[in-house]
Amino acid sequence: MHLYRSKDGTVIEHGGNHFAAPALAWDALIARDDLQAFLERQVSTARQLDHLPDLLAPIGSQEVWGAGVTYNRSRSARMEEAQSAGGGDFYDRIYGAERPELFFKAPPSRVVGSGDRVVIRRDSSWSVPEPELTLLVAASGKITGYTIGNDMSARDIEGENPLYLPQAKMYDGSCALGPGIWLSENPLPGSTEIRLEIFRDSSLAFQGITNLAEMKRTPETLVKYLFSHIRFPNGCFLMTGTGIVPPERFTLKANDEIRITIEPIGTLVNTVG
Numbered sequence: 482m483h484l485y486r487s488k489d490g491t492v493i494e495h496g497g498n499h500f501a502a503p504a505l506a507w508d509a510l511i512a513r514d515d516l517q518a519f520l521e522r523q524v525s526t527a528r529q530l531d532h533l534p535d536l537l538a539p540i541g542s543q544e545v546w547g548a549g550v551t552y553n554r555s556r557s558a559r560m561e562e563a564q565s566a567g568g569g570d571f572y573d574r575i576y577g578a579e580r581p582e583l584f585f586k587a588p589p590s591r592v593v594g595s596g597d598r599v600v601i602r603r604d605s606s607w608s609v610p611e612p613e614l615t616l617l618v619a620a621s622g623k624i625t626g627y628t629i630g631n632d633m634s635a636r637d638i639e640g641e642n643p644l645y646l647p648q649a650k651m652y653d654g655s656c657a658l659g660p661g662i663w664l665s666e667n668p669l670p671g672s673t674e675i676r677l678e679i680f681r682d683s684s685l686a687f688q689g690i691t692n693l694a695e696m697k698r699t700p701e702t703l704v705k706y707l708f709s710h711i712r713f714p715n716g717c718f719l720m721t722g723t724g725i726v727p728p729e730r731f732t733l734k735a736n737d738e739i740r741i742t743i744e745p746i747g748t749l750v751n752t753v754g
Contacts, residue, residue, distance in 0.1 A: 482517060483747075484510075484626065485661035486541075486594075487534035493520050493527065494661070500527035507541035508715040514619040516626065517664040538594030538658050539628055544717050545592060545615075545656055547632055548703045549582035550575045551722030552695050571643050581698055583707055584646060586632065586720060587656035598754035599739065600654030605635035607732045610751075611723035612677040612741040614669070614693065616700055617662050619716050622708040624700060626664045629741050629749040630720040631657040654754060658718065663746040668700065669693060673743065677725045680738040687731055691724030698722075 483494035484502075491502035491510065502510075503523050513519055550572050575582045593599060601608040615630035633656065639649035671694030679687040700721055707719055733739075737753040 482520065482664045483661045484516075484520065484539065484664055485533065486537045486539045488537060489534045492530065492533065492661075493524060494533070495521070495524050499530040499533050500524055501530055502527065508543070511541060511543060511617065511716040512620040512714065514621040514623040514625060516619065517666060520664065536594055536596070536660055538589075538592050538597070539660075539662050540589050540592050540658055540718065542589060542715050544585065544589075544713065545587040545630070545658070545720065546707060546717060547584050547586040547613075547650065547720040548698070548722045549584065551581065551698050551703070552691065552724035553697065576697065581703055581706055583703070584650065586650060591651070591653055592656045592658055593654060593751065594657065595659035595749050595751070597657065597751060598654065599631060599633050599657050599751045600652065600754050601633070601733050601735075602635050602638070602648075602652055605638055605649075607637035607640075607729075608633065608635050609727050609731070609733060610634075610677065610679070610739045610741070612675050612725055612743075613720040613723050614673075614675060614700075614743060615658060616704065616719045616721060617716065618704055618708075618713065618719055620712075620714055622704060624668070624704060625716075626662040627669060627743075627746055628658050628662045628718070629660075629743050629746050630718070631739060631741055631749060631751060632720050632723065633657075657749060657751045659749050660747045675725065676740075676742040678740040678742075679727075679733070680740070681734065681736075686737070687727050689725035689727070695724045696721065 617626035
C-alpha cells in the first residue's frame, strides 16, 4: 500500500488502484502507529480515482532528520574528504561507535517532492546527491512506512571542517522526499536495492547501486537514539545514510536529472536548479 500527498488531497494506492483518502489532516494520519491498518479500513468506502493526481512532497509539519556514516562506503568517503582538515579519523570513530551520528536535515519548508528542483550551494564546488532509504516514524516511535530521500550535500564544505556539517547539509532545496510512502508492518529485506542514476544532457553521467544489507546500523537502532530525548507529536522522517558516493572528480551541475529508485517505494526524480 502506498500513501501519496497531492494538490487534491491524500491518495491511497491499494491493489493497483487509487482512492481518495478521507478528509483527514495529513499530520493526524502520519502520527498514527496503526496507519496501514487504518487506511486499509478506509479503502472499502473510499472514492476510486481514475488517475494519480500531481504529487507533492509527502510531508506536512514533520521534521526531517539524517543519520550519517551508516555504510562503510560513506565512512571511507568522509574520511577522504576530511583528511586535509585533520578530521579523517572522526568518521572512523563514528562508524565504530555505539552512538550513531544524527543531525537535523530540514524543516518542511526546505523539502521538495518528486519532479521538483533541488539546489546546489553557490559557494560549493563539489556537491552530490545522497540517495537514502527514509523512514516514516509515528509519534510513538514506531516505523510505519518508507520513502526515498535525497540528502543533497556540499562535500567540499563538510570536508573543510566537520563542524561545517550544518552548512553542507542544510539550505533551501537541499532535501527531497517522495514520490510517496510505502506502508508496511514488516521491515524491508536486506536485499532491497537502492539505485542512483544521474543524467546530464540526456546521457547517463553516473550510476551506483547498493543494498540495505550494507548498512551497519539497523533502522530501529537509529530511531531509538533519535527518540531518546526528543518528542515528535506529528511523527518525523529519518534518512538512514547513503552507501553510494560519486567519485571525487564528479560534481552536480545545473539541469542534471537525479533518479533514485527503491522498490517497492518507487522512483524519486529531481532536476538540479
